[in-house]
Amino acid sequence: MTLIKQFFNTQATDTGALDRGLQFGDGHFTTLRILNGTPEHLEAHLARLVHANRTLRIHHSTFTTLRNRLTELAKDVEQGVCKVIVTRGNSAQGYGYDHRIEANEYIQISTLPEPQNPLDVGLANVTLAEQTVLAGLKTLNRLEQVLLSAEKSEKGVDDLVVCTNDGRVIEAVQGNLFWKKRGRWQTPSLTTAGIDGVMRQHIINSNALGNLDIKEGRVTDLEHAEQIFVCNSVRGAVPVRSFNGKVFENLPLPEKVQRLAL
Structure with missing residues (x-):
């Protein structure tokens, strides 16, 4: 043809x-x-x-x-x-x-965007497809994120937590997720979906959070978290003020993570 x-x-x-x-x-x-x-x-x-x-x-x-x-x-x-x-x-x-x-x-x-205030974050209805070969890569196939961005605007929140079809937490629309639960920091495993961001890798490799668990997180982990933040290479680390209506105590992020913010 x-x-x-x-x-x-x-x-x-x-x-x-x-x-x-x-x-x-x-x-x-x-x-x-x-x-x-x-x-x-x-x-x-x-x-x-x-x-x-x-x-x-x-x-x-x-x-x-x-x-x-x-x-x-x-x-x-x-x-x-x-x-x-x-x-x-x-x-x-x-x-x-x-x-x-x-x-x-x-x-x-x-130009560099303006610094963000602490985020009010919801839970996305749109879920991420899983593909182990492409997991972690930042490919040009961003239709999921386009739909998620529209959903975020419709819900009137700053960002959304995005999961797989079976409910495993993967990332936020605009970056990777970290949360602290029972005094220990955690971040999602990205073996089947999501983007393995440069800032995420920097935080892990620099030991900025001390002992860190890379795990298959669930929404309940975030609902019972003490702190959450979203990170990417442009904005650095941005704390989450609330998730799904739950407002977190205004605790400072670890110093090494704070230095990464705009």
Whole structure:
């Protein structure tokens, strides 16, 4: 089957140049914070891109110079956000692809968002699909998050806790979850779904919370928690003020975690 014609809005376009990221969500991305002209946790974000390229079998030939290019782009940015998007490249149509295809790379620089107040969080109705091969990756397939963002707005909350179909807690819409129960910090296992965020890994690897349990959490764990926070690479760690109507005591987060916030 050969593509004969192709239009963008009302204008004819090249039939051989449609990005697979647009066609199939065939790609991945990472988002990092820039402070004082320096990309934060750059090596960890580059490692994330390498892992995703290998898992998805994407040939990203310009990756060898990406570190230098990001460092140069960040030099004149006092505070900002950098998003790197990698797609498999262009093809006419069909799921299959030429293994020699070259990846497309997009880099966006934007302003840093305002710091967030403690969050009022609800429980999502939309659940996450499970796929062990893709678990942990930040792929371009974000329709679940689009629906979740709409649900969040409809419910009038700052964020939502998202679960699998069988009720295992995975993450929030805008980041990874940590909660403290009976004096011990916990975070969900992400072996079947969810995004293994760079900030999540930094908190775990730096021992910022002391002894930490990575477990299959349930909603009841959050309902009986003493503290909860949501984290990502842009905002750092943001405490949760309430979950499903339960208001938590205003306890300070551990000092190492507090330093990660905007």
